[in-house]
Amino acid sequence: MGVSLKDIAERAGVSLATVSNVVNGYRPVGERTRQRVQQAIDELGYSPNLSARHLRRGRTGLIALAIPELNNPYFAELAEIAIREAAGLGYTLVMENTAADREAELLLLDGSRRHIIDGLIFSPVRIGREEVLARTADNPLVLIGEGVHDVPHDHIAIDNVAASRAAIQHLVSIGRRRIAFLGATSGGDRQSAHLRMRGYREALAAAGLPYRPQLVVPTDAFGRVDGRRAMRDLLTLGELPDAVFGYNDLIAVGALRALTEAGHRVPETVAVIGIDDIEEGRFSSPTLTTIAPDKEAIARLAVRRLVARIEGTEVAAPLTVQTPFQLIRRESTMSGVTDADRPDR
Amino acid sequence: MGVSLKDIAERAGVSLATVSNVVNGYRPVGERTRQRVQQAIDELGYSPNLSARHLRRGRTGLIALAIPELNNPYFAELAEIAIREAAGLGYTLVMENTAADREAELLLLDGSRRHIIDGLIFSPVRIGREEVLARTADNPLVLIGEGVHDVPHDHIAIDNVAASRAAIQHLVSIGRRRIAFLGATSGGDRQSAHLRMRGYREALAAAGLPYRPQLVVPTDAFGRVDGRRAMRDLLTLGELPDAVFGYNDLIAVGALRALTEAGHRVPETVAVIGIDDIEEGRFSSPTLTTIAPDKEAIARLAVRRLVARIEGTEVAAPLTVQTPFQLIRRESTMSGVTDADRPDR
DNA sequence: CAACGCCTGTATAACGTTATAGAGGCGCGG
DNA sequence: CCGCGCCTCTATAACGTTATACAGGCGTTG
Numbered sequence: 001m002g003v004s005l006k007d008i009a010e011r012a013g014v015s016l017a018t019v020s021n022v023v024n025g026y027r028p029v030g031e032r033t034r035q036r037v038q039q040a041i042d043e044l045g046y047s048p049n050l051s052a053r054h055l056r057r058g059r060t061g062l063i064a065l066a067i068p069e070l071n072n073p074y075f076a077e078l079a080e081i082a083i084r085e086a087a088g089l090g091y092t093l094v095m096e097n098t099a100a101d102r103e104a105e106l107l108l109l110d111g112s113r114r115h116i117i118d119g120l121i122f123s124p125v126r127i128g129r130e131e132v133l134a135r136t137a138d139n140p141l142v143l144i145g146e147g148v149h150d151v152p153h154d155h156i157a158i159d160n161v162a163a164s165r166a167a168i169q170h171l172v173s174i175g176r177r178r179i180a181f182l183g184a185t186s187g188g189d190r191q192s193a194h195l196r197m198r199g200y201r202e203a204l205a206a207a208g209l210p211y212r213p214q215l216v217v218p219t220d221a222f223g224r225v226d227g228r229r230a231m232r233d234l235l236t237l238g239e240l241p242d243a244v245f246g247y248n249d250l251i252a253v254g255a256l257r258a259l260t261e262a263g264h265r266v267p268e269t270v271a272v273i274g275i276d277d278i279e280e281g282r283f284s285s286p287t288l289t290t291i292a293p294d295k296e297a298i299a300r301l302a303v304r305r306l307v308a309r310i311e312g313t314e315v316a317a318p319l320t321v322q323t324p325f326q327l328i329r330r331e332s333t334m335s336g337v338t339d340a341d342r343p344d345r
Numbered sequence: 346m347g348v349s350l351k352d353i354a355e356r357a358g359v360s361l362a363t364v365s366n367v368v369n370g371y372r373p374v375g376e377r378t379r380q381r382v383q384q385a386i387d388e389l390g391y392s393p394n395l396s397a398r399h400l401r402r403g404r405t406g407l408i409a410l411a412i413p414e415l416n417n418p419y420f421a422e423l424a425e426i427a428i429r430e431a432a433g434l435g436y437t438l439v440m441e442n443t444a445a446d447r448e449a450e451l452l453l454l455d456g457s458r459r460h461i462i463d464g465l466i467f468s469p470v471r472i473g474r475e476e477v478l479a480r481t482a483d484n485p486l487v488l489i490g491e492g493v494h495d496v497p498h499d500h501i502a503i504d505n506v507a508a509s510r511a512a513i514q515h516l517v518s519i520g521r522r523r524i525a526f527l528g529a530t531s532g533g534d535r536q537s538a539h540l541r542m543r544g545y546r547e548a549l550a551a552a553g554l555p556y557r558p559q560l561v562v563p564t565d566a567f568g569r570v571d572g573r574r575a576m577r578d579l580l581t582l583g584e585l586p587d588a589v590f591g592y593n594d595l596i597a598v599g600a601l602r603a604l605t606e607a608g609h610r611v612p613e614t615v616a617v618i619g620i621d622d623i624e625e626g627r628f629s630s631p632t633l634t635t636i637a638p639d640k641e642a643i644a645r646l647a648v649r650r651l652v653a654r655i656e657g658t659e660v661a662a663p664l665t666v667q668t669p670f671q672l673i674r675r676e677s678t679m680s681g682v683t684d685a686d687r688p689d690r
Numbered sequence: 691c692a693a694c695g696c697c698t699g700t701a702t703a704a705c706g707t708t709a710t711a712g713a714g715g716c717g718c719g720g
Numbered sequence: 721c722c723g724c725g726c727c728t729c730t731a732t733a734a735c736g737t738t739a740t741a742c743a744g745g746c747g748t749t750g
Contacts, residue, residue: 002483004706015730020708027709032730045481046459051399052706055735060396068584070428070440071421071624080415083442092458094413094439097428112392113437115347115736116407116461134391135614138347196592224628257628279416282600324564349736360700365738372739373696397736460706497713 003044011040025049054116054285063091063306064117066108068100068125072223072250073278074295075123081299082121089307091118096239101223108111119306124148125190134185140309142302146192154305155320158293160192163325164199165206167245167291169201171326172207174335176243176271179204180215182230182255183222183247193247196275200245214239222247227254242270243333248271249274249290256284256332272332286331297323348389358386372421399461408436408651409462409486411453413445413470417568417595418623419640420468426644427466434652436463447471451472454480466652469493470535485654487647491537499650500665503638505537508545511588512550512618512636515672517552519587519680521532521616524549525560526593527600528567529574535567541620545590559584567592573597580607585616588678594619594626594635601629601677617677631676642668 008019020204021027022037029037040046054060065082067075079095086093095118098104104125107113108120114137124132124147132151135141143155171179182199185193197216204211217234219226227246231254234241234317244259246252252274259266266272266286273289274281281288301321353364359378367371367382374382382441410427412420424440431438439462443449445478450472452458453465459482469477469492477496480486488500517526526545530538542561549556562572562579572591574639576599579586591597597619604611610618611631618634619626626633646666653659 002481005708006706017731018704019730024708028728033729047460049400049457049460049706050457051396051460052735053708054396055400055705055708055737057393058735060461070425071418073418073715075417076418078419080442080444083415083444096439099425099428107729110392112395115392116395116405124542136347209627220519224624228628229711253625253628255477257630260630264556272395279569280598280625283573283598285602285605351736351740361736362701362738363699366699369738371699378699394736398738400707400735401737401739404703429705 002049003046004049005046007044007330008037008040009048011044012037019021059118060116061091062094062117063119063121063303063310064094064095064096064108064113065121066098066105067123068098069223070095070097072098073277073280074248074250077278078295081141081296082303085300085303086307089303091303091307093303098125100125102119106131109141110137114338118310121302121306140306142306142309144298145193146303148191149220152318154302154309154318155296156297156302156305157321158325159239159322160195160211161199161202162215163275163293164196164245165203166325168200168203168325169207170289170329170333171243171245171271171273171297172203173210174271174333178215178239178241179207179209179214179243179245180234180241181245181247182217182219182227182234183251184218194299196247212239215241219247220253222251224250224254224257227251228258229254231255231258232262235264237258240264240270244270244272246272246274249278249288252288252290252332253280253284256286256288267331267333267335271335272291281330286334289330289333290328291325292328293325294323347394348391349394350391352389352440353382353385353391357382357599361524380412380450385386394650405463406436407439407462408464408648408655409441409453409458409464410466411441411443411450413443414568415440415444415670417444417593418625419593419595422623423640423644424564426575427648430515430645430648432649436648436652438648442521442613443470445470454486455482456513463655466503466647466651485651487646487651489643491540493536497663499647499663500653501643501647501650501668502666503643504667504672506544506547508620508638509541509590510548511544511670511672512620512639513545513548515634515674516588516590516616516618517548518552519616519678523557523560523584523585523586524588524590525562526590526592527562527564527572527579528596529561529563533662541559541592542619555637557584560586563593564596567596569595569602572596573603574599576600577607580604580609585609585615589615589617594621594623594633597633597635597677598625598629601631601633605632612676612678612680622673626675627680631679634675634678635673635690636670637673638670639668 005016005019009016019037021029022034024107083093119140121142123145129148132148141153142155146157146160184197217230219230244255252272264270275291277292281290350361350364354361364382366374367379428438464485466487468490474493477493486498488498491502491505529542562575564575589600597617609615620636622635622637626635
């Protein structure tokens with residue numbers, strides 16, 4: 001192995017404990033010896049063995065962020081912020097990709113890797129309340145997203161029902177009446193899909209619009225390909241909507257593509273809106289209207305609460321926080337009227 | 346802390362070593378005792394402390410993938426493949442985002458975290474040959490991308506000069522003559538930008554086209570915003586190219602947007618090509634022609650070589666591998682002729 | 691029946707670190 | 721000049737694991 005405390009101690013002619021104190025500043029060390037030790041450290045190129053340190057201290061300085069899709073830009077952007085925030089607090093954030101796989105999520109929650117991290121920020125998709133309650137690991141857990149509710153852990157998410165309502169209200173406000181929802185989930189898996197569905201129905205009802213099942217298209221997953229397929233299905237099934245609400249921006253981008261391929265004009269014929277505000281939506285043609293969650297708030301809050309739990313600063317009861325969101329209007333909903341409406345006005 | 350080997354040993358009435366052998370299968374254990382131990386493990390919910398195991402074994406089972414931009418889809422897609430491959434070989438891959446920061450890269454190469462990982466796959470941007478040579482960590486390092494050459498480590502990359510040439514040749518083959526290059530680097534930082542620039546110039550020369558400095562636009566970074574800005578600058582500067590080669594797909598997407606905003610038609614007026622084959626390019630309007638590196642090969646090869654080094658299976662001299670690439674033609678270069686050429690044919 | 695080997699299990703010494711208890715030197719007040 | 725406290729520093733016991741050396745039982749072989 002590399003050089004250890006012992007090597008430094010011998011070189012500097014002091015004890016192990018003194019070197020440790022120089023490194024950690026845990027207890028004061030005389031100026032003369034400190035310098036000698038420091039010199040030895042520099043000369044030999046010492047860096048502490050984190051495994052040993054952890055074994056002794058019970059802390060690694062590592063926290064994990066577990067997300068279901070690494071190549072979903074929403075999570076990538078979230079991760080980037082979280083990494084910065086963690087670094088600022090003296091922690092290293094490692095990313096874990098569960099790939100929306102149930103086994104992977106369980107392993108993460110309770111597997112042996114739990115010993116190596118001080119805490120976990122988790123966006124669960126395939127596991128539910130019971131699994132989280134059955135968790136035996138004793139390091140702190142912060143949940144993000146809508147996967148699981150009513151568990152004794154800090155929880156940060158946007159109000160998905162309200163966000164979804166806001167999206168639909170916007171479409172209604174620009175005169176759309178046949179609004180499709182792409183990305184309903186067939187199984188009972190994704191909680192947030194259910195919530196966004198609920199917001200969709202509530203907003204329709206509030207606007208006095210009928211709920212038409214044939215305008216709701218479930219998808220297997222939530223990527224661009226799924227959005228495109230869902231939109232194509234909708235187009236071939238006959239009923240052309242005048243607006244499309246995508247479960248997230250990726251679904252919306254896929255829908256955008258399918259509409260373009262089919263020769264429909266966005267937003268004139270069909271308006272499109274998504275959720276997430278990924279950068280891609282600011283560069284697509286047309287640019288994508290979206291509901292923007294406050295990613296900065298979500299990521300920073302999650303990290304801060306986790307660290308507070310780890311360090312014992314925070315002992316209050318678990319907190320559930322709903323972070324704000326915002327409608328960002330772009331080209332995909334820029335026309336106030338549909339082609340169909342135009343003659344009437 | 347949680348339950349340890351000792352707890353299991355007491356519960357099952359055997360020695361520590363026996364429990365360890367049951368867990369690891371390192372040495373045979375009698376069937377009766379094995380069952381008793383296994384039962385104790387299940388009842389108490391034991392999972393090994395990885396820090397302790399690592400301290401003893403000198404291995405963590407963790408490998409790191411260090412990339413300069415987490416929210417660059419190219420790296421996200423690469424990471425996803427690498428994670429799968431690593432899992433298949435019994436390793437856990439943790440991602441490290443250097444954010445193209447020199448300090449972060451140095452810390453990763455030689456900082457204290459090196460003790461916690463068995464090996465590192467590294468895509469350096471801000472550090473060079475000397476820094477890599479000066480590295481003191483003794484765990485294996487595999488380099489990907491063009492950051493550093495001629496160092497005693499395995500190295501995997503595409504032939505950037507050839508890839509760049511292929512892109513230009515394609516543009517030439519569809520009749521383009523005023524081909525811009527977006528994403529040249531002003532400083533000496535990104536090696537691959539230099540190489541792609543070289544390919545650009547070589548291909549121009551081979552096609553008998555003049556090299557025009559005013560068609561080459563450097564950028565600070567390599568994201569969508571940088572591509573858009575570069576394209577805008579080029580448009581306002583007066584000389585309209587009939588084709589644009591982006592340093593990567595993100596730059597190309599930004600250029601696409603700037604062209605659309607300015608009312609130019611792609612590909613009729615200006616054709617656009619990038620490098621990376623990110624999924625976004627299959628959904629943009631128009632879809633983006635690109636040079637597709639074999640991400641699968643790069644990621645899997647990198648992981649496999651690293652693991653081979655870690656386990657000592659591979660002792661041969663460091664290998665430099667150039668992985669294949671492929672032109673994928675999409676809408677952004679689909680027209681055979683430019684608007685300007687059309688009257689002539 | 692002695693000698694040998696195999697099979698199963700145990701005791702124990704590391705791995706590199708940090709926290710605790712304590713040792714020695716030295717100044718200072720009584 | 722003794723006793724006390726402070727300031728440095730040291731010795732050492734953990735943390736949870738795995739590898740090594742060894743011990744006992746029992747069957748096989750010459």
